[in-house]
Amino acid sequence: DAKTTQPPSMDCAEGRAANLPCNHSTISGNEYVYWYRQIHSQGPQYIIHGLKNNETNEMASLIITEDRKSSTLILPHATLRDTAVYYCIVRVANDMRFGAGTRLTVKP
Amino acid sequence: DAGVIQSPRHEVTEMGQEVTLRCKPISGHDYLFWYRQTMMRGLELLIYFNNNVPIDDSGMPEDRFSAKMPNASFSTLKIQPSEPRDSAVYFCASSLSDLIMNTEAFFGQGTRLTVV
Numbered sequence: 001d002a003k004t005t006q007p008p009s010m011d012c013a014e015g016r017a018a019n020l021p022c023n024h025s026t027i028s029g030n031e032y033v034y035w036y037r038q039i040h041s042q043g044p045q046y047i048i049h050g051l052k053n054n055e056t057n058e059m060a061s062l063i064i065t066e067d068r069k070s071s072t073l074i075l076p077h078a079t080l081r082d083t084a085v086y087y088c089i090v091r092v093a094n095d096m097r098f099g100a101g102t103r104l105t106v107k108p
Numbered sequence: 109d110a111g112v113i114q115s116p117r118h119e120v121t122e123m124g125q126e127v128t129l130r131c132k133p134i135s136g137h138d139y140l141f142w143y144r145q146t147m148m149r150g151l152e153l154l155i156y157f158n159n160n161v162p163i164d165d166s167g168m169p170e171d172r173f174s175a176k177m178p179n180a181s182f183s184t185l186k187i188q189p190s191e192p193r194d195s196a197v198y199f200c201a202s203s204l205s206d207l208i209m210n211t212e213a214f215f216g217q218g219t220r221l222t223v224v
Contacts (some may be wrong), residue, residue, distance in 0.1 A: 035210075038151075041220075042217065043112075043199050043201070043215030043216055044151070045202075045215070046212035058195065074135075093163060095156070096153065096156075096213060097153050098151040098152075100150055
């Protein structure tokens with residue numbers, strides 16, 4: 001039970017922002033929202049995480065709604081190398097389970 | 109640090125044989141995870157350890173699978189006997205815990221297992 005819902009696939013034009021949604025309506029107060037991505041058959045790669053506040057790092061921004069029932073990962077200027085499967089995970093302690101994720105295809 | 113190191117990268121074995129997958133976590137990390145990935149089932153958490161102790165093995169599919177962590181720098185996942193349906197990519201990951209549980213996990217490159 002991954003506890004998150006994501007669209008199975010999305011497309012994005014190169015250079016545009018990619019906005020990937022995630023629903024986690026049953027999230028509890030001590031659970032963090034994490035995002036990972038998996039490029040081709042490589043191991044998943046950490047992107048960003050947050051609890052309540054919006055977060056930004058060199059890779060992406062994470063917007064979490066006030067009720068914490070959904071979040072959006074934003075890649076501000078998508079490149080072809082951002083084509084990957086993106087996983088949204090809600091996590092307590094170190095029990096980290098992946099759902100099906102969203103396959104993002106960045107097109108020229 | 110070289111990251112999480114898994115070996116072998118590829119393994120082809122015959123049904124019924126024993127298979128051992130190996131993982132060296134990042135030095136200093138106290139959590140270690142084993143995952144299995146297939147097209148049908150996606151990325152499944154099999155088992156994870158904290159300070160070399162198994163915490164949750166509810167994802168281990170059956171008794172043919174076993175995992176050990178004899179010390180902080182080494183873990184094995186063993187399948188005995190192997191079956192064709194065990195064919196998958198097996199990932200190992202490690203992370204460092206802290207008091208507020210906001211740590212990222214680092215994954216190895218995986219072992220692609222094919223059982224024929």
